[in-house]
Amino acid sequence: MAAVMASRSASLVALRGVGKIFPNGVRALGGLDLDVREGEFLALLGPSGCGKSTALRVIAGLSEPTEGAVQWLAGATRRQGDSRIGFVFQEPTLMPWASVFANVALPLKLKGLSAPKAAERVEAALERVGLASFSAAYPRELSGGMRMRVSIARALVTEPQLLLMDEPFAALDEITRFKLNDDILRMWQTLSTTIVFVTHSVFESIFLASRVVVMAARPGRVFAELTVDAPYPRAEDFRTSAEYAAYCRRASEALAQAMAAGGEA
Amino acid sequence: MTLRPSSAHFRESRNPAGEQRTGSPLSRGRAELRERALRLALPIIVLAVGLAVWELVVRLANIPPYVLPAPGLILKTLVADRVLLAQSVLVTLKTTFEGFLLAACGGVGLAVIFNQSRFIEYSFYPYAVILQVTPVIAIAPLLLVYLQPQAAVLVCAWIVAFFPVLANTTLGLHSVDRNLADLFSLYGASRLQILWNLKLPWALPYMLGGLRIAGGLSLVGAVAAEIAASSAGAGSGLAYRISEAQYRLNIPRMFAALLLLSLAGIVIFYLLSLINHLALRHWHESALEREG
Numbered sequence: 001m002a003a004v005m006a007s008r009s010a011s012l013v014a015l016r017g018v019g020k021i022f023p024n025g026v027r028a029l030g031g032l033d034l035d036v037r038e039g040e041f042l043a044l045l046g047p048s049g050c051g052k053s054t055a056l057r058v059i060a061g062l063s064e065p066t067e068g069a070v071q072w073l074a075g076a077t078r079r080q081g082d083s084r085i086g087f088v089f090q091e092p093t094l095m096p097w098a099s100v101f102a103n104v105a106l107p108l109k110l111k112g113l114s115a116p117k118a119a120e121r122v123e124a125a126l127e128r129v130g131l132a133s134f135s136a137a138y139p140r141e142l143s144g145g146m147r148m149r150v151s152i153a154r155a156l157v158t159e160p161q162l163l164l165m166d167e168p169f170a171a172l173d174e175i176t177r178f179k180l181n182d183d184i185l186r187m188w189q190t191l192s193t194t195i196v197f198v199t200h201s202v203f204e205s206i207f208l209a210s211r212v213v214v215m216a217a218r219p220g221r222v223f224a225e226l227t228v229d230a231p232y233p234r235a236e237d238f239r240t241s242a243e244y245a246a247y248c249r250r251a252s253e254a255l256a257q258a259m260a261a262g263g264e265a
Numbered sequence: 266m267t268l269r270p271s272s273a274h275f276r277e278s279r280n281p282a283g284e285q286r287t288g289s290p291l292s293r294g295r296a297e298l299r300e301r302a303l304r305l306a307l308p309i310i311v312l313a314v315g316l317a318v319w320e321l322v323v324r325l326a327n328i329p330p331y332v333l334p335a336p337g338l339i340l341k342t343l344v345a346d347r348v349l350l351a352q353s354v355l356v357t358l359k360t361t362f363e364g365f366l367l368a369a370c371g372g373v374g375l376a377v378i379f380n381q382s383r384f385i386e387y388s389f390y391p392y393a394v395i396l397q398v399t400p401v402i403a404i405a406p407l408l409l410v411y412l413q414p415q416a417a418v419l420v421c422a423w424i425v426a427f428f429p430v431l432a433n434t435t436l437g438l439h440s441v442d443r444n445l446a447d448l449f450s451l452y453g454a455s456r457l458q459i460l461w462n463l464k465l466p467w468a469l470p471y472m473l474g475g476l477r478i479a480g481g482l483s484l485v486g487a488v489a490a491e492i493a494a495s496s497a498g499a500g501s502g503l504a505y506r507i508s509e510a511q512y513r514l515n516i517p518r519m520f521a522a523l524l525l526l527s528l529a530g531i532v533i534f535y536l537l538s539l540i541n542h543l544a545l546r547h548w549h550e551s552a553l554e555r556e557g
Contacts, residue, residue: 045556057447060451061451062451064451067540085451087447087448089444089447089448091444093442093444093445094548095445095463095466096548097466097469097547097549098466106448106452107452109462110449110452110453110454110458110462111452111453138547138548139548140548158452163550211342246463251290
């Protein structure tokens with residue numbers, strides 16, 4: 001088995017025996033035990049339908065588990081309504097009627113922050129994703145990659161302790177995806193936040209994450225765990241290294257076994 | 266009468282998209298210009314030919330004006346009766362406008378209330394439907410029993426016009442993007458914040474579509490009620506002029522009043538289309554060209 005235990009640091013959030021049964025009877029998660037450690041870049045890797053997005057929604061408080069518990073580190077972010085969680089959806093999920101600026105300002109506006117105070121933080125967030133000069137543009141006028149950057153800026157504007165990303169780059173072309181992978185790593189390092197990143201791409205998970213959790217389906221559960229010890233910053237040379245290829249092979253094997261265990265062809 | 270606005274709707278909705286094209290090659294721009302010119306010129310040619318044939322037939326066959334007046338005579342009547350007709354236009358437009366405003370407020374207001382409480386929606390939505398499917402021309406005489414003619418006319422205009430606003434706005438409020446709704450709840454938005462910052466903007470294009478239909482319908486409602494009221498000997502709107510002229514066998518004036526009603530309908534429709542376009546031009550699919 002490819003699983004390697006990492007050195008334990010404090011868990012920001014811990015899922016204990018979490019199960020989720022949807023009203024239509026589908027069992028999306030069952031007995032899911034997952035620790036998200038402070039400051040780590042955790043990738044949830046698995047075949048489609050293995051419940052990784054559901055797990056992310058449970059962590060965000062957008063979905064209530066039907067069994068088990070979600071425990072937060074004392075003093076840390078608790079749940080829904082807390083601006084210290086940022087969420088990036090698979091789609092950019094922007095308000096089409098609002099400018100880039102207004103979209104990024106939304107979380108602050110909902111918190112009741114005054115406009116001048118918000119403006120500074122919005123501009124900083126846009127600067128961080130390289131869209132400072134597009135604040136007056138409408139989402140329609142941007143490319144897919146730029147819209148995703150706006151979405152990331154919106155998630156970062158509250159300076160979240162935990163950033164949850166649900167296959168954010170799956171719909172983008174490879175060139176844009178590589179660029180955004182580089183950027184998200186740089187942001188993670190400068191912001192020293194914790195990221196949980198859901199993906200079905202072995203290569204993306206190894207490139208980004210310090211720890212990869214492979215999930216199996218029916219019901220969604222943790223199947224294997226892989227610590228990626230390669231040092232940050234990671235860039236193009238890591239992507240072409242033998243070490244990277246070796247990690248990818250191990251992750252692929254684990255994924256194949258997980259799919260066999262989940263009853264997929 | 267209801268067919269005309271809907272066919273015009275399709276024609277109109279494609280035009281703004283054409284204007285939004287930027288950086289298109291010159292040849293494409295020229296082809297578009299020709300297309301637009303054709304769209305404008307062809308109906309005008311049809312109108313001119315139709316009027317000429319009408320005038321000729323009336324003159325050659327010596328048809329008396331109380332059977333079928335020639336277009337020239339209708340125009341003359343329009344000019345001769347201009348003071349009387351202008352007053353009537355104002356009366357009808359005022360009723361239409363008031364009915365439309367009430368329908369807009371009522372329709373949007375009810376949709377918001379229904380959206381906030383499923384209990385209220387289930388309780389009252391069926392009655393909104395019943396009000397809509399009962400022909401207004403049949404309700405008008407009854408309303409005249411209980412209400413002053415002017416009020417009855419207004420209520421009719423409202424009854425006919427509010428439903429499309431209600432139905433469309435309700436659809437819009439219910440079709441909010443789920444991820445965006447999740448995002449709002451993630452950031453702990455209140456019901457009012459969700460309504461104001463998410464649901465209403467999301468429903469705006471639907472709402473405007475409903476209002477565009479309601480504009481024409483409030484004119485229909487006002488006219489239907491005026492005709493019913495005129496048999497009770499009251500009113501001075503355009504529809505009243507039509508039935509009055511009918512009793513006096515003043516057929517040219519009937520045509521003149523009818524022409525004015527048509528024009529009023531067209532103006533209302535294009536005004537609402539303009540508002541629709543101005544409100545959505547920055548962001549909505551219907552007002553934008555697809556990305557290349």
